[in-house]
Amino acid sequence: MPKEPVAVVGIGQTRHTAARRDVSLAGLVREAARRALDDAELTWADVDAVVIGKAPDFFEGVMMPELYLADALGAVGKPLLRVHTAGSVGGSTALVAANLVAARVRRTVLTVAFEKQSESNAMWGLSLPVPFQQPLLAGAGGFFAPHVRAYMRRSGAPAAIGSLVAYKDRRNALKNPYAHLHEHDITLEKVQASPMLWDPIRYSETCPSSDGACAMVLTDRAGAARAPRPPAWVHGGAMRSEPTLFAGKDCVSPRAGKDCAADVYRQAGVTDPRRQIDAVEMYVPFSWYEPMWLENLGFAAEGEGWKLTEAGVTELDGDLPVNMSGGVLSTNPIGASGMIRFAEAALQVRGQAGEHQVPGARTALGHAYGGGSQFFSMWLVGTEPPAT
Amino acid sequence: MPDVLSASMVVEFPFTRSLGPVQSAFLTGLRERTVLGVRTTAGTVLVPPVEYDPRTAEEIRDLVEVAATGTVTTWAWNPAPRRGQPLATPFAWVLVRLDGADTALLHALDAPGPEAVRTGLRVRVRWAADRTGAITDIACFEPDEGSTPGHRARPHSGEFAGEAVTGIVAPARLDYTYTPGRAQSAYLAALAEHRVVGERCPRCRKVYVPPRGACPTCGVATAERVEVGPRGTVTTFCVVNIKAKNAMNDAIEVPYVYAHIALDGADLPLHGRIGGIPYDRVRMGLRVEPVWPGPGAGRHPDHYRPTGEPDADYDTYKELL
Numbered sequence: 001m002p003k004e005p006v007a008v009v010g011i012g013q014t015r016h017t018a019a020r021r022d023v024s025l026a027g028l029v030r031e032a033a034r035r036a037l038d039d040a041e042l043t044w045a046d047v048d049a050v051v052i053g054k055a056p057d058f059f060e061g062v063m064m065p066e067l068y069l070a071d072a073l074g075a076v077g078k079p080l081l082r083v084h085t086a087g088s089v090g091g092s093t094a095l096v097a098a099n100l101v102a103a104r105v106r107r108t109v110l111t112v113a114f115e116k117q118s119e120s121n122a123m124w125g126l127s128l129p130v131p132f133q134q135p136l137l138a139g140a141g142g143f144f145a146p147h148v149r150a151y152m153r154r155s156g157a158p159a160a161i162g163s164l165v166a167y168k169d170r171r172n173a174l175k176n177p178y179a180h181l182h183e184h185d186i187t188l189e190k191v192q193a194s195p196m197l198w199d200p201i202r203y204s205e206t207c208p209s210s211d212g213a214c215a216m217v218l219t220d221r222a223g224a225a226r227a228p229r230p231p232a233w234v235h236g237g238a239m240r241s242e243p244t245l246f247a248g249k250d251c252v253s254p255r256a257g258k259d260c261a262a263d264v265y266r267q268a269g270v271t272d273p274r275r276q277i278d279a280v281e282m283y284v285p286f287s288w289y290e291p292m293w294l295e296n297l298g299f300a301a302e303g304e305g306w307k308l309t310e311a312g313v314t315e316l317d318g319d320l321p322v323n324m325s326g327g328v329l330s331t332n333p334i335g336a337s338g339m340i341r342f343a344e345a346a347l348q349v350r351g352q353a354g355e356h357q358v359p360g361a362r363t364a365l366g367h368a369y370g371g372g373s374q375f376f377s378m379w380l381v382g383t384e385p386p387a388t
Numbered sequence: 389m390p391d392v393l394s395a396s397m398v399v400e401f402p403f404t405r406s407l408g409p410v411q412s413a414f415l416t417g418l419r420e421r422t423v424l425g426v427r428t429t430a431g432t433v434l435v436p437p438v439e440y441d442p443r444t445a446e447e448i449r450d451l452v453e454v455a456a457t458g459t460v461t462t463w464a465w466n467p468a469p470r471r472g473q474p475l476a477t478p479f480a481w482v483l484v485r486l487d488g489a490d491t492a493l494l495h496a497l498d499a500p501g502p503e504a505v506r507t508g509l510r511v512r513v514r515w516a517a518d519r520t521g522a523i524t525d526i527a528c529f530e531p532d533e534g535s536t537p538g539h540r541a542r543p544h545s546g547e548f549a550g551e552a553v554t555g556i557v558a559p560a561r562l563d564y565t566y567t568p569g570r571a572q573s574a575y576l577a578a579l580a581e582h583r584v585v586g587e588r589c590p591r592c593r594k595v596y597v598p599p600r601g602a603c604p605t606c607g608v609a610t611a612e613r614v615e616v617g618p619r620g621t622v623t624t625f626c627v628v629n630i631k632a633k634n635a636m637n638d639a640i641e642v643p644y645v646y647a648h649i650a651l652d653g654a655d656l657p658l659h660g661r662i663g664g665i666p667y668d669r670v671r672m673g674l675r676v677e678p679v680w681p682g683p684g685a686g687r688h689p690d691h692y693r694p695t696g697e698p699d700a701d702y703d704t705y706k707e708l709l
């Protein structure tokens with residue numbers, strides 16, 4: 001029996017910001033969930049299961065928050081699952097929800113991902129001092145910066161590429177009312193003049209720390225037929241993992257990322273992603289990861305990703321727009337960031353992305369990664385239902 | 389299993405909690421010696437209050453005041469209180485249904501012994517002398533045999549004189565006993581003798597430094613010890629211009645170079661700081677050697693410094709990036 005086609009019929013986000021002191025954790029997830037239900041014109045009673053995700057518990061200090069969010073998410077009397085794959089979790093969470101529908105286990109599933117980073121300090125949460133181990137010497141940016149340098153060496157990319165990505169994403173964010181950073185006076189010169197934190201990564205080429213949540217309502221073919229607005233159809237979805245460190249790991253272009261993309265393309269019948277995909281929301285917490293992921297995801301040959309960025313191909317009006325929403329560089333509630341990528345991809349093919357809509361987008365990729373480039377999750381969504 | 393190391397590990401952080409409207413009113417009320425609950429559309433009074441109806445998922449904002457007296461619905465004796473618990477002497481954990489409420493609140497009951505506690509016991513709030521807007525504003529409950537139930541919940545605006553409590557700090561602390569295991573313990577013992585000893589995978593033949601006791605790609609145990617280095621090659625690096633929040637880093641001045649170093653004979657790089665050379669002259673391919681720490685400064689190399697050898701050719705380490 002073929003899989004049930006899965007449709008995204010509701011999407012909701014909070015207005016992401018540095019600190020949402022006006023709401024509890026429950027209030028934050030509720031806000032996104034309520035907006036997703038409103039978008040789908042559904043009620044709590046229409047939902048059969050709830051799947052939530054967030055980054056490690058140390059990021060808020062609420063241990064197993066799923067235990068206390070059942071009331072806020074209308075999950076009483078229903079299955080409530082929590083997914084846990086570091087920074088990629090927003091994507092993995094959406095895929096677990098989608099699989100419940102695809103397998104005909106549930107008909108309509110609410111999925112929510114969130115992070116209230118202001119309640120903790122992610123830098124602290126990522127670098128707990130473990131006895132006998134040499135302390136991580138450089139923080140999160142310092143962990144990724146050497147990989148960026150390796151990419152620059154391997155590809156011969158000019159040093160200016162990182163700033164181009166940040167300048168683009170911050171300008172895109174100005175068109176997205178939900179984005180955290182709205183830097184109205186952004187210029188390329190300002191990005192280039194920002195302090196070098198972890199050389200080769202500048203301050204303006206790093207993501208902010210945000211409070212925010214994202215939610216989606218996923219449903220089956222019958223649910224999609226009742227939807228008030230055009231659905232986004234899931235054409236492929238996959239997750240892959242690999243160890244953080246192992247002999248032979250390619251830290252610039254991890255094998256798990258390549259394999260994950262290949263699986264998604266195979267499911268969706270995509271043979272030439274550069275031509276067949278209209279828009280991409282990828283997880284870029286440091287600007288250089290745009291050209292790196294362009295290669296890892298098969299949009300460019302190895303060593304060529306930066307050329308797309310440099311030529312303006314990834315601009316909002318380019319041939320392959322990337323991070324139309326402003327991306328992780330403009331909004332980073334860690335646990336939600338992956339789901340925001342998935343949801344923004346869905347908004348594009350639904351034609352609901354507002355000012356940052358890519359005209360006529362019919363196929364869009366949502367991508368997330370997490371940990372030390374060890375978890376990957378992706379989905380490809382389209383305007384038309386998949387052929388079954 | 390000789391010489392496996394062990395140490396205590398404490399993880400603690402003062403997390404904050406944004407309260408939202410309902411918990412804000414509840415904790416502000418406690419500061420003012422008033423216990424608030426919420427009334428659901430079905431008429432049930434929930435104390436402590438919640439923001440969303442557990443049955444219908446509706447948002448609840450209908451605040452009510454209940455009494456500071458109530459009845460124990462169940463209990464457990466705590467003979468040995470631990471740090472951070474409400475009372476320092478043995479006490480009972482109790483669920484108390486306050487007069488006017490339909491649900492029970494968890495707290496401590498100050499009682500001389502378990503024989504003084506029973507389900508159905510009448511109790512009252514003992515308010516803390518210094519109240520800040522926290523659950524600890526109720527110091528504990530105490531027996532109140534003379535009181536009678538019958539108080540009914542009364543509507544309350546949730547507004548009080550003085551500033552509303554909108555957030556609290558919730559310090560959290562976890563105490564672990566940490567052991568790095570056999571492979572890491574042997575690695576650390578060798579470091580103390582200024583030797584770097586990894587382990588080779590019996591299947592793929594890769595040498596892991598530091599060793600983990602197993603190969604992450606083959607999934608088999610590793611036991612064959614292999615001495616590597618001490619010299620190695622900087623495969624890649626970054627220049628750190630801001631300090632990470634980690635007390636162990638406090639002595640290191642910025643800027644400094646954080647590098648991946650492939651020790652000769654190892655199949656993946658480890659991480660270390662480069663010194664003995666201006667930060668802006670460090671490059672990929674630089675040949676380095678460890679500078680061992682002084683007495684009492686741990687076992688890991690303090691940093692790595694240039695050996696003076698010619699730089700390694702890119703092709704010799706490009707597979708290690």
Ligand SMILES: [Zn+2]
Binds near residue numbers: 590592603606
């Ligand atoms: Zn092996």
